[in-house]
Amino acid sequence: MKKRVALYPGTFDPLTNGHLDIIGRAVKLYDKLVLGVALNSSKGPLFSFEERVEMARELAESVAGDTEIEVLPFEGLLMHFAEEVGANSIIRGLRAVSDFEYEFQMVGMNQRLNPDIETVFLMADPRHQAIASRLVKEIAKLDGDVTPFVPPLVKKRLLEKFA
Numbered sequence: 001m002k003k004r005v006a007l008y009p010g011t012f013d014p015l016t017n018g019h020l021d022i023i024g025r026a027v028k029l030y031d032k033l034v035l036g037v038a039l040n041s042s043k044g045p046l047f048s049f050e051e052r053v054e055m056a057r058e059l060a061e062s063v064a065g066d067t068e069i070e071v072l073p074f075e076g077l078l079m080h081f082a083e084e085v086g087a088n089s090i091i092r093g094l095r096a097v098s099d100f101e102y103e104f105q106m107v108g109m110n111q112r113l114n115p116d117i118e119t120v121f122l123m124a125d126p127r128h129q130a131i132a133s134r135l136v137k138e139i140a141k142l143d144g145d146v147t148p149f150v151p152p153l154v155k156k157r158l159l160e161k162f163a
Contacts, residue, residue: 018128027067
């Protein structure tokens with residue numbers, strides 16, 4: 001039987017409890033999950049590429065269960081990276097209807113690039129639907145409490161960035 005390999009891509013700047021929720025549910029469905037940490041300088045990340053990869057590696061272990069998780073940095077076309085890591089699925093988390101509109105367009109393009117790689121949407125747990133990395137950074141920058149939104153490691157790193 002062919003190994004079920006999924007790719008969960010993102011900038012993860014920073015990785016939130018919402019991301020961990022999606023990872024925790026994805027590992028129940030696949031034999032291997034690749035977290036693809038994207039180099040996306042157009043988003044103006046707070047954390048360096050290396051810092052985001054390091055945090056993802058540390059945090060992924062906490063939700064892996066029996067599933068192999070590999071954290072890899074990537075840049076370039078997502079579909080090329082998915083092919084490179086042998087993914088047969090791309091995992092995307094959805095929080096709201098606005099996410100769906102953007103993701104719907106991406107699925108159409110990705111299907112044209114490689115119809116053998118399916119996109120699987122996982123709905124965010126209702127407790128995490130409002131969490132967005134952009135908002136978490138804003139709260140931390142303005143000295144708000146990010147405890148409900150991020151793991152302790154990320155909170156510590158955010159506080160260091162804005163100290």
